[in-house]
Amino acid sequence: DAMVIQNPRYQVTQFGKPVTLSCSQTLNHNVMYWYQQKSSQAPKLLFHYYDKDFNNEADTPDNFQSRRPNTSFCFLDIRSPGLGDAAMYLCATSTQARYEQYFGPGTRLTVT
Amino acid sequence: AQKITQTQPGMFVQEKEAVTLDCTYDTSDQSYGLFWYKQPSSGEMIFLIYQGSYDEQNATEGRYSLNFQKARKSANLVISASQLGDSAMYFCAMREEGVTGGGNKLTFGTGTQLKVEL
Numbered sequence: 001d002a003m004v005i006q007n008p009r010y011q012v013t014q015f016g017k018p019v020t021l022s023c024s025q026t027l028n029h030n031v032m033y034w035y036q037q038k039s040s041q042a043p044k045l046l047f048h049y050y051d052k053d054f055n056n057e058a059d060t061p062d063n064f065q066s067r068r069p070n071t072s073f074c075f076l077d078i079r080s081p082g083l084g085d086a087a088m089y090l091c092a093t094s095t096q097a098r099y100e101q102y103f104g105p106g107t108r109l110t111v112t
Numbered sequence: 113a114q115k116i117t118q119t120q121p122g123m124f125v126q127e128k129e130a131v132t133l134d135c136t137y138d139t140s141d142q143s144y145g146l147f148w149y150k151q152p153s154s155g156e157m158i159f160l161i162y163q164g165s166y167d168e169q170n171a172t173e174g175r176y177s178l179n180f181q182k183a184r185k186s187a188n189l190v191i192s193a194s195q196l197g198d199s200a201m202y203f204c205a206m207r208e209e210g211v212t213g214g215g216n217k218l219t220f221g222t223g224t225q226l227k228v229e230l
Binding site: 031033041042043044045048049050055088090092094096099100101102103104105106108 | 145147149154155156157158159162164203207215216217218220221222223
């Protein structure tokens with residue numbers, strides 16, 4: 001089945017230690033998104049890729065970076081995680097022709 | 113700026129009953145879209161239903177229907193014949209027009225936690 005895959009599902013990192021979260025998709029969608037969802041809150045868009053074009057949200061901290069080496073993969077890099085970055089990170093995809101976004105299962109990040 | 117309001121932090125419904133989850137929105141855009149997503153405790157966001165602002169009929173998908181009242185700026189989700197597996201967090205979201213760089217930016221409400229009881 002075509003799907004959005006996120007690895008790992010659970011990630012524990014130390015304060016200040018760089019961490020990378022991975023997202024892959026078999027849907028061949030040209031748009032990929034990264035959301036941050038803190039406990040009991042709504043998801044918040046961090047940035048998205050339209051093909052290879054990176055689009056950052058104005059209020060996304062510089063600590064968050066992203067890479068998309070090809071259509072299928074997209075990475076979220078947190079350069080120096082703080083305790084406030086502990087959250088669920090959701091990857092989603094869409095096409096330009098249809099509006100709905102398809103989400104992966106998320107990676108729950110813990111910062112110790 | 114767009115805003116989505118979900119005023120019900122928690123709802124209970126008995127199995128096999130229908131339930132309505134409320135959503136109101138605010139936007140100055142003429143063209144927009146409204147979504148409902150389900151998020152079980154596992155974390156994955158599951159797309160349920162979409163309503164475009166110019167769609168004349170209310171959207172339906174199986175047991176889900178969207179009660180769209182444009183003049184009142186409401187887009188309530190109706191789940192018929194509730195099942196135990198419907199217990200989850202439900203988010204209403206709006207698509208923003210004219211996103212820089214393409215794609216579709218979604219603004220989410222704060223969610224409603226639904227619990228289906230026997």
